[in-house]
Amino acid sequence: MVRHDILNLLVAAQAEEYVSGERVSQHLNVTRAAIWKQIKVLREEGFVIEAQTKNGYRLLQTPFALNEWVLKQVLTTASLGCKINLEDELESTNDRAKELACQSGIHGQVVLAKCQNAGRGRLQRQWESPRGGLWMSVVLRPNLSLADASKITLAASVAIVDALDELFKLRVGIKWPNDLVFNGQKIAGILGEVVGEWNAVRTLVLGMGINVNFPREQLSASLNATTLQEIMGYEVDLNKVAATILKNLENELAYIEGKEFERLRLSWSEKAVGLGEEVRVLRGEHVFDGTFKGISIDGALLLETEDGEKSFSAGEVQLRSKMTEYF
Numbered sequence: 001m002v003r004h005d006i007l008n009l010l011v012a013a014q015a016e017e018y019v020s021g022e023r024v025s026q027h028l029n030v031t032r033a034a035i036w037k038q039i040k041v042l043r044e045e046g047f048v049i050e051a052q053t054k055n056g057y058r059l060l061q062t063p064f065a066l067n068e069w070v071l072k073q074v075l076t077t078a079s080l081g082c083k084i085n086l087e088d089e090l091e092s093t094n095d096r097a098k099e100l101a102c103q104s105g106i107h108g109q110v111v112l113a114k115c116q117n118a119g120r121g122r123l124q125r126q127w128e129s130p131r132g133g134l135w136m137s138v139v140l141r142p143n144l145s146l147a148d149a150s151k152i153t154l155a156a157s158v159a160i161v162d163a164l165d166e167l168f169k170l171r172v173g174i175k176w177p178n179d180l181v182f183n184g185q186k187i188a189g190i191l192g193e194v195v196g197e198w199n200a201v202r203t204l205v206l207g208m209g210i211n212v213n214f215p216r217e218q219l220s221a222s223l224n225a226t227t228l229q230e231i232m233g234y235e236v237d238l239n240k241v242a243a244t245i246l247k248n249l250e251n252e253l254a255y256i257e258g259k260e261f262e263r264l265r266l267s268w269s270e271k272a273v274g275l276g277e278e279v280r281v282l283r284g285e286h287v288f289d290g291t292f293k294g295i296s297i298d299g300a301l302l303l304e305t306e307d308g309e310k311s312f313s314a315g316e317v318q319l320r321s322k323m324t325e326y327f
């Protein structure tokens with residue numbers, strides 16, 4: 001794409017250096033007028049490009065909005081993000097990723113949408129996905145049994161928490177199993193789905209939704225939710241957030257494939273909210289009260305009750321706090 005070629009030329013220039021229209025035009029074999037047209041499109045996409053009649057062009061700032069070229073520039077992964085599909089609008093990035101997984105099934109393929117019309121949570125719950133959020137799904141074909149593959153959603157929680165800490169010094173907590181919360185309000189959710197029969201294809205789609213660059217008011221008032229913009233007071237580079245999460249996730253996946261489960265259990269536990277506290281677990285009509293002791297190596301919740309220790313796997317139960325408002 002000519003636009004990407006122009007950007008490549010601009011970043012290849014030394015800092016503070018201008019690239020003349022003449023040079024771009026010769027290099028890409030297009031007219032200077034055509035280049036000017038593309039520069040205008042790039043500016044509309046959020047690139048800040050200085051244009052001086054005498055000196056030429058200079059790239060001053062890349063957009064904070066999702067942009068395939070910028071994302072590729074900041075990605076440091078080996079496999080995750082090897083292929084990127086970025087759409088303006090999708091029903092659900094998980095659904096598109098599943099379609100792509102069925103067609104080609106490339107490990108590491110990433111699907112992003114600037115907004116989703118039918119974003120999904122677990123159990124067909126709705127996931128509100130306005131513009132400015134990070135709505136991202138990754139196709140994974142890990143070398144794991146299904147039981148171990150289910151740990152990938154725990155790894156995703158850890159990858160996101162670490163990324164927000166690394167980039168913004170923001171400490172969010174994990175509410176078992178996969179909700180990310182700040183001051184008790186949900187800021188991100190994770191949806192892992194197996195594609196087809198595990199033994200046949202060993203493919204899963206990992207969806208991650210993070211409320212980033214939009215005000216809290218864009219979500220339904222009834223939700224106990226917050227956004228990064230609300231917490232920090234400013235917008236951030238979505239491409240950097242995505243790239244950092246993918247880097248962390250790639251590392252966590254390598255640990256899981258190397259069967260270093262205790263490492264994942266510990267780093268998950270460090271970030272958990274409610275550990276050691278009195279909680280209530282709801283399984284259908286049944287209520288269990290006890291102390292939240294931690295998670296097992298498989299990610300099951302361990303509850304110390306009057307009748308001894310009980311374990312609950314994710315998906316079958318709901319967790320409630322008995323004391324505070326953070327759940």
Ligand code: BT5
Pocket residue numbers: 091092093094095116118119120121122123125126127128129134135136137179186187188189190191207208209210211219223224225226
């Ligand atoms: C989740 O489900 O938390 C998983 C969310 C996964 C979303 C990503 S976005 C990219 C990919 N494509 C998709 O279609 N999905 C994934 P669950 O634990 O079931 O929580 C769902 C509940 O969270 C809803 O019932 C609401 O109460 C609440 N909720 C909905 N939208 C929210 C938002 N934007 N922020 C915070 N809470 C929200």
